[in-house]
Amino acid sequence: MYHFKEYSEAFMEYLQIEKNASQYTVKYYLNDLETFYQFSKSEALEDFSDVDYRSVRVFLTSLYDRKLSRRTVSRVISSLRSFYRFLEREGNVTSNPFLQITLPKATKPIPGFLYQEELEKLFEVNDMSDPLGQRNQAILETFYATGIRVSECHKLTLKDIDFTIGTMLIHGKGSKERYVPFGRFAEIALETYLNEGRKTLLEKSKLSTDTVFLNAKGTPLTARGIRLILTKMVEKASLTVHVHPHKLRHTFATHMLNEGADLRTVQELLGHESLSSTQIYTHVTKDQLRSVYMKAHPRANN
Incomplete structure (x- = not known):
């Protein structure tokens, strides 16, 4: 040619x-x-x-x-x-x-997610008196609170977090930006880390960086470093499931929808261009399905 x-x-x-x-x-x-x-x-x-x-x-x-x-x-x-x-x-x-050319669409597998009991075990493994433990807790709470991608997490800067209104400015795919709120647990974890752990880590490198999450040497964490941190947390929690940053994103979306959030809101929070990308999370757990049925059906209970 x-x-x-x-x-x-x-x-x-x-x-x-x-x-x-x-x-x-x-x-x-x-x-x-x-x-x-x-x-x-x-x-x-x-x-x-x-x-x-x-x-x-x-x-x-x-x-x-x-x-x-x-x-x-x-x-x-x-x-x-x-x-x-x-x-x-x-x-x-x-x-x-x-x-x-038309190709038959492959069925999309249901994304894996964590149950509440599994999450609780993860949230309990970090030593909050240790700078790295504070950082790890802040990373975990941020993932679950916002549903952000690992690529978005490691690019997070200090000016992206607004504690006065509880939101983060997320720099997503294709230079797209979105604001995502975060709750009280994430706020406490982030404030603890930023006021204590991060300052201790930063002293090791003497760098002038506004990157939120730092490694043990005081330099910005990479996406690979964040994945490794999650793997170690899972080992500490003795969980038998494989946990990666995207599974926490799946968990965020699944739990939001299970608790009544509408699809459009979750789409905006996740930064999906298409609603069809968000629809893969509309599966519900058997327990949730039964709970909704028992509450909603007129003849489900005596």
Whole structure:
């Protein structure tokens, strides 16, 4: 394909500048484009305009032959559909052959979440007289109070937290920002850490940083460091479940909906663009289902 490098670079600029895509999104799109380019060379397709429905079907078969998951195949097709939409806009092709391809949607698994009893065990493991224990408690309370992502947590700065109205300014995906409230437990944990533990940690590095969460050396914690902290907390609590930051996000959303929060509110708190992304949390526990039934059905009780 004569113009592959030129077109792929232009597409990358389009994703970064116009679509404000993250570096990971751009990376996956370009990887998918490279996969299609290698296929096109093997099929002797000399230009992107030579691709038709038949060649796309052959490409699709080649993806399945590689034992790729349905989810991965769907992502590749979606990437190339967007690429051809870009080529159409630029006048490089007259049609988008990937529009004709429909893939059956894979069923989304119900996200795992923690029960209240499991959470209580986690909340009890940290030594609140120790700077690292104070930090860990603040991290845990922040995750459960706000449902933020680990990427959002490690970027949190002092000026993002407003204790006067109990809200945090969260810097989300694609440079999008949102305000999320937090409750009394998170407030106490954060104030304890900021007034005591963080100051002790900061003395070790002598850094001038406004990053909220610091490591044992007094420098900003990474997303990987936060995951490791959670893993150690789980070990201390002797929990048999695997806990990662996103499971706490799932837990936040599930508990909010189980207690009567409406879907639109949870969508806004999570920073989801689409309501369908939030709908995966509308499952309820069997206990909650029974509780609602017993309270609501006229003939459930004598």
